Amino acid sequence: MIRPPSLLVPGLCRCGTGIAAVRRHVSGLGHHLTWLLSAQRSGREGREEIISQALGSSTASSSSRLLSRPPWHRPRLRETATMDRMAASNSRSFAIAGRLGEPVPDSILVVPPFAAGIAQQHLSMRRRFSTSSAAACGAVEVPRGNESSSLAVGKEASVVIAGDTAAPVDAGRQEEDLQTSSSSAARSEGDGKGGGKKLLDLSQFPPSRVRNFSIIAHVDHGKSTLADRLLELTRTIRKDHGQPQYLDKLQVERERGITVKAQTATMFFDYPDVASAASPSFPNPSGQPGPTAEPTPKPALPLSRTVVNPPPPGFASLLATTTDSVPGPGPGLGPGPGPGPVSVPVAGRGHGLSKGAGVVGRYLLNLVDTPGHVDFSYEVSRSLSACQGVLLLVDACQGIQAQTVANFYLAFEAGLTIIPIVNKIDQPNADPERVILQLERTFDLPASEVLLTSAKTGQGLHALLPAVIERIPPPGGDPLQPLRMQVLDSFYDDYKGVICHVAVVDGSLKKADRVVSCSTGQSYEVLDVGIMHPELTPTDVLLTGQVGYVITGMRSTQEASVGDTFHHAKCPVEPLPGFKPAKHMVFAGVYPANGSEFEALESAVARLTCNDPSVSVSKETSGALGVGFRCGFLGLLHLDVFHQRLDQEYGAQVITTTPTVPYVFEYADGTRLDVQNPATVPARPTSRLVKAMEPVVTATIIAPAEYVGSLMTLCTERRGEQLEYSFIDSSRALLKYRLPLREVVTDFYNQLKGLTSGYASFDYEEAGYQEADLVKMDVLLNGQPVDALSSIVHRSKAQRAGRELVGRLKKVIDRQMFEVTIQAAIAGKPIASETLSAMRKNVLAKCYGGDVTRKRKLLEKQKEGKKRMKRIGSIDVPQEAFHQLLKT
Numbered sequence: 001m002i003r004p005p006s007l008l009v010p011g012l013c014r015c016g017t018g019i020a021a022v023r024r025h026v027s028g029l030g031h032h033l034t035w036l037l038s039a040q041r042s043g044r045e046g047r048e049e050i051i052s053q054a055l056g057s058s059t060a061s062s063s064s065r066l067l068s069r070p071p072w073h074r075p076r077l078r079e080t081a082t083m084d085r086m087a088a089s090n091s092r093s094f095a096i097a098g099r100l101g102e103p104v105p106d107s108i109l110v111v112p113p114f115a116a117g118i119a120q121q122h123l124s125m126r127r128r129f130s131t132s133s134a135a136a137c138g139a140v141e142v143p144r145g146n147e148s149s150s151l152a153v154g155k156e157a158s159v160v161i162a163g164d165t166a167a168p169v170d171a172g173r174q175e176e177d178l179q180t181s182s183s184s185a186a187r188s189e190g191d192g193k194g195g196g197k198k199l200l201d202l203s204q205f206p207p208s209r210v211r212n213f214s215i216i217a218h219v220d221h222g223k224s225t226l227a228d229r230l231l232e233l234t235r236t237i238r239k240d241h242g243q244p245q246y247l248d249k250l251q252v253e254r255e256r257g258i259t260v261k262a263q264t265a266t267m268f269f270d271y272p273d274v275a276s277a278a279s280p281s282f283p284n285p286s287g288q289p290g291p292t293a294e295p296t297p298k299p300a301l302p303l304s305r306t307v308v309n310p311p312p313p314g315f316a317s318l319l320a321t322t323t324d325s326v327p328g329p330g331p332g333l334g335p336g337p338g339p340g341p342v343s344v345p346v347a348g349r350g351h352g353l354s355k356g357a358g359v360v361g362r363y364l365l366n367l368v369d370t371p372g373h374v375d376f377s378y379e380v381s382r383s384l385s386a387c388q389g390v391l392l393l394v395d396a397c398q399g400i401q402a403q404t405v406a407n408f409y410l411a412f413e414a415g416l417t418i419i420p421i422v423n424k425i426d427q428p429n430a431d432p433e434r435v436i437l438q439l440e441r442t443f444d445l446p447a448s449e450v451l452l453t454s455a456k457t458g459q460g461l462h463a464l465l466p467a468v469i470e471r472i473p474p475p476g477g478d479p480l481q482p483l484r485m486q487v488l489d490s491f492y493d494d495y496k497g498v499i500c501h502v503a504v505v506d507g508s509l510k511k512a513d514r515v516v517s518c519s520t521g522q523s524y525e526v527l528d529v530g531i532m533h534p535e536l537t538p539t540d541v542l543l544t545g546q547v548g549y550v551i552t553g554m555r556s557t558q559e560a561s562v563g564d565t566f567h568h569a570k571c572p573v574e575p576l577p578g579f580k581p582a583k584h585m586v587f588a589g590v591y592p593a594n595g596s597e598f599e600a601l602e603s604a605v606a607r608l609t610c611n612d613p614s615v616s617v618s619k620e621t622s623g624a625l626g627v628g629f630r631c632g633f634l635g636l637l638h639l640d641v642f643h644q645r646l647d648q649e650y651g652a653q654v655i656t657t658t659p660t661v662p663y664v665f666e667y668a669d670g671t672r673l674d675v676q677n678p679a680t681v682p683a684r685p686t687s688r689l690v691k692a693m694e695p696v697v698t699a700t701i702i703a704p705a706e707y708v709g710s711l712m713t714l715c716t717e718r719r720g721e722q723l724e725y726s727f728i729d730s731s732r733a734l735l736k737y738r739l740p741l742r743e744v745v746t747d748f749y750n751q752l753k754g755l756t757s758g759y760a761s762f763d764y765e766e767a768g769y770q771e772a773d774l775v776k777m778d779v780l781l782n783g784q785p786v787d788a789l790s791s792i793v794h795r796s797k798a799q800r801a802g803r804e805l806v807g808r809l810k811k812v813i814d815r816q817m818f819e820v821t822i823q824a825a826i827a828g829k830p831i832a833s834e835t836l837s838a839m840r841k842n843v844l845a846k847c848y849g850g851d852v853t854r855k856r857k858l859l860e861k862q863k864e865g866k867k868r869m870k871r872i873g874s875i876d877v878p879q880e881a882f883h884q885l886l887k888t
């Protein structure tokens with residue numbers, strides 16, 4: 001008879017370091033406090049004391065309150081954070097991860113000890129321990145209800161078997177549980193010794209059974225929502241995971257509701273086999289050849305546009321209602337025996353393809369959810385390099401928008417298969433017919449290829465993955481060639497160092513291999529390798545065509561250069577073409593708010609740029625702000641997001657200076673100055689300026705036809721030159737303008753949205769440089785230039801810009817004890833001026849009545865004093881001033 005689990009702190013049972021471990025959790029994870037439940041005994045008083053000690057007095061009462069509930073009424077255990085390696089690795093303990101302060105759980109997850117490694121990864125990555133990961137490591141879900149009996153005898157018994165064979169065993173239950181956790185990336189082998197693990201066998205997936213695809217679309221057309229549905233459909237995550245846009249993991253993404261980082265997730269899907277015996281196969285661990293591949297057949301495309309992807313037989317049960325069309329989590333996830341991922345029993349219709357029923361094969365699908373905003377298009381282009389196809393999503397109400405056009409061409413130029421999808425067909429004003437026509441007219445995409453879906457309700461989704469498998473070709477690498485692996489992305493982890501997301505183009509990679517970077521020549525041992533399912537799931541190998549992660553113990557972010565190729569030591573290869581370097585559109589100074597925190601900022605910037613390599617960084621010094629960095633960004637939103645991530649993810653408080661675009665100045669003596677910081681332009685140069693150049697962009701605007709007039713006026717005011725004016729259908733126009741970048745990165749987008757009531761969309765791409773009449777505008781406070789506020793402006797707009805700037809500064813600079821003159825000046829000559837009056841102390845307060853000459857004397861003295869203060873006084877420009885200027 002097994003006792004009900006009791007609450008334990010990590011490592012309590014045997015290692016005696018429980019308190020320290022909890023402290024580490026508390027300090028390292030903030031609210032991500034982990035609780036561990038164990039099948040082992042521990043008196044309540046002892047637990048309470050330890051928890052109170054560990055948490056300190058501030059949280060002792062809450063821990064006490066928590067402990068007064070029965071264990072299964074304690075923290076929510078579903079989708080929770082982490083657990084501690086020590087407790088987990090203890091052979092007799094069973095860990096349950098939970099979070100403080102969350103509602104009573106519907107069920108309890110019990111994680112066996114061997115899952116320590118996975119749980120530790122979650123801990124160190126500060127990520128949620130998702131249900132799928134829990135299932136992947138053989139966790140067992142114990143439902144609420146008859147808790148005491150089920151915990152005591154029923155499912156609890158199976159948990160005990162999974163982790164501890166010394167305890168009484170319910171063999172039947174064990175068998176069942178092992179079968180149901182079919183996607184175990186790491187699970188007990190039930191070999192009677194406990195603690196063993198069996199990793200996912202990736203040799204089942206030769207290139208012919210791999211599909212790598214991205215979801216691309218204009219902002220808010222539903223990419224992340226669709227990704228959620230696909231992950232649910234393949235049971236990679238639970239349907240009720242309670243976290244919409246699951247792959248948007250950054251706090252900034254959740255707060256702003258936008259994707260800023262492309263995220264990869266691996267899914268498994270059963271589908272009638274389109275692979276044949278012809279292609280190379282991997283030897284699997286048993287020595288048997290794995291499944292083999294055949295060339296993907298050229299699809300026939302018989303879909304009528306009025307049919308909303310009718311589901312294939314067998315899918316109907318999964319689509320019982322529209323909102324329930326995506327099945328809930330099954331007991332089994334991913335590959336492996338037993339009930340696994342959702343499968344299509346016979347060939348589907350409605351995905352635009354027809355094929356006969358065949359042997360069902362399991363496919364490994366790598367999905368990349370990409371950002372939609374123009375500032376993050378670099379992420380999109382990088383993601384596409386690891387894909388052979390894309391799902392091009394278009395909103396059924398809004399139709400094609402500017403980023404739809406930009407993303408289509410990115411995919412088209414990369415030669416990828418494009419599956420057009422009209423999404424949000426559930427909306428009352430959806431007009432899929434019109435959007436299909438737009439797709440035909442703008443991109444030449446046949447109506448018969450278009451799929452109609454609602455990522456919200458699940459309508460039409462059954463056709464998507466079959467279409468992915470049939471239309472998108474498998475990756476084309478050669479398993480027999482030496483390893484060629486490309487770094488797609490990287491991020492820094494406090495515990496593991498740099499974690500690289502990689503694509504294995506040729507050959508294969510195993511844990512403990514030695515790999516060498518083509519760019520630095522440095523060699524590393526592979527400490528861990530696996531897939532994102534969707535959390536990091538070790539597999540110990542990655543094979544040709546597969547996308548996953550690699551940990552090599554790199555400590556410095558400079559070592560993980562995105563686009564770099566790795567090969568096996570002693571097997572040099574031709575490096576893969578790297579990624580086009582990001583083109584920086586906007587530069588700004590980033591300074592520590594507190595000058596003494598430069599080193600902390602330096603480390604935060606280094607780590608953040610590991611995850612966001614599109615930011616360029618170089619050190620600079622400002623008279624006003626001290627030592628900081630000049631950073632290049634892809635746009636203002638990118639800058640804003642970088643700023644926010646520094647604060648949220650690294651606690652770095654920074655001042656960001658007025659953003660500028662990169663200019664080029666040429667002088668009569670032949671010198672050329674690349675201006676990323678206006679302060680570096682001499683106000684009175686020694687040599688005559690002969691040429692000033694500014695960057696220009698080709699902007700695409702798509703808007704309802706009635707707004708074309710006002711849009712043209714706006715573009716002309718912004719010194720734009722019209723390049724194209726056409727219609728994508730009877731009511732929507734497409735405008736192309738050549739515009740100075742400076743005019744675009746200021747408040748152009750807001751004005752555009754305002755003029756068109758939000759109906760216009762806008763995208764731009766760089767288009768070189770043009771000559772312009774540019775001048776440097778300084779800001780003087782009581783005659784002293786503030787270098788951080790200098791800017792480059794077009795001469796025709798200097799006066800207006802100067803007036804606006806000093807007006808704004810007057811509002812944000814605090815009044816001082818003396819008068820402050822705020823001026824904008826070109827070459828030392830003021831062009832706009834404002835005065836901030838002095839704070840006035842009532843020097844006459846103590847004069848009750850008395851002689852008027854005495855009062856006058858006091859006032860004169862005050863005036864004199866203020867003059868002197870003005871001459872020597874230094875003015876504080878508050879952080880807010882810089883933030884205000886940044887916003888405009």
Ligand SMILES: Nc1nc2c(ncn2[C@@H]2O[C@H](COP(=O)(O)OP(=O)(O)OP(=O)(O)O)[C@@H](O)[C@H]2O)c(=O)[nH]1
Binds near residue numbers: 223226373454
């Ligand atoms: N009615 C309806 N709403 C949807 C559908 N798909 C997505 N949405 C909603 O559209 C909004 C944007 O969805 P997201 O999935 O964040 O869009 P996105 O394309 O990932 O957005 P970015 O990452 O910012 O580019 C959310 O409020 C979703 O709930 C759909 O099929 N029908």
